[in-house]
Amino acid sequence: xxxxxxxxIQAYIDDKGYDLDAQSFWYFYxxxxxxVGKTPMKRWKAAVSLWATNGWGKTGRxxxxxxxxxxxxxxxxxxFQRQLFQEYLKSKTIRALQDLKQNPGGLRHVIxxxxxxxxEKGRTIE
Numbered sequence: 001x002x003x004x005x006x007x008x009i010q011a012y013i014d015d016k017g018y019d020l021d022a023q024s025f026w027y028f029y030x031x032x033x034x035x036v037g038k039t040p041m042k043r044w045k046a047a048v049s050l051w052a053t054n055g056w057g058k059t060g061r062x063x064x065x066x067x068x069x070x071x072x073x074x075x076x077x078x079x080f081q082r083q084l085f086q087e088y089l090k091s092k093t094i095r096a097l098q099d100l101k102q103n104p105g106g107l108r109h110v111i112x113x114x115x116x117x118x119x120e121k122g123r124t125i126e
Contacts, residue, residue, distance in 0.1 A: 003034055004044050012045055018052035025057050092116055 004012075010022035025048060034041045041047060051057050096113040 001034070001040065001042055001044065003030075009044070009048060012048055013052075016049070016052070018048070019058055020048065020052050021057050025051060028057070089117060 004026070006022050006026045009025055013020050013022055029035075029041065029044070029047070034044075036047070092113050096110050100107070100110060
């Protein structure tokens with residue numbers, strides 16, 4: 001087998017649309033003398049495809065995309081928690097106002113609501 005250049009490996013990766021670092025692949029097999037176990041490599045393109053299939057040697061771009069996706073997921077979760085808290089607060093406010101309307105002299109539910117909001121805000125909103 002003719003040992004491929006990094007450029008040849010990169011061209012194959014680009015052609016196949018793999019998310020793989022050609023330089024990492026080349027250096028990995030170069031340091032192993034282009035052996036697979038104790039056997040000389042016969043088809044480097046098959047090895048590239050195996051790396052891509054197994055997720056080995058991914059580029060920094062893919063890690064950056066994954067990190068960005070994780071941040072977006074966390075942001076969506078925080079927004080969802082804020083919306084839940086807003087719905088919770090609205091329902092508790094309505095309940096407190098209804099109770100206050102039925103018993104104008106009693107502020108028990110209003111005080112209870114304020115305590116709930118303060119406690120829940122500490123758990124739900126950062």
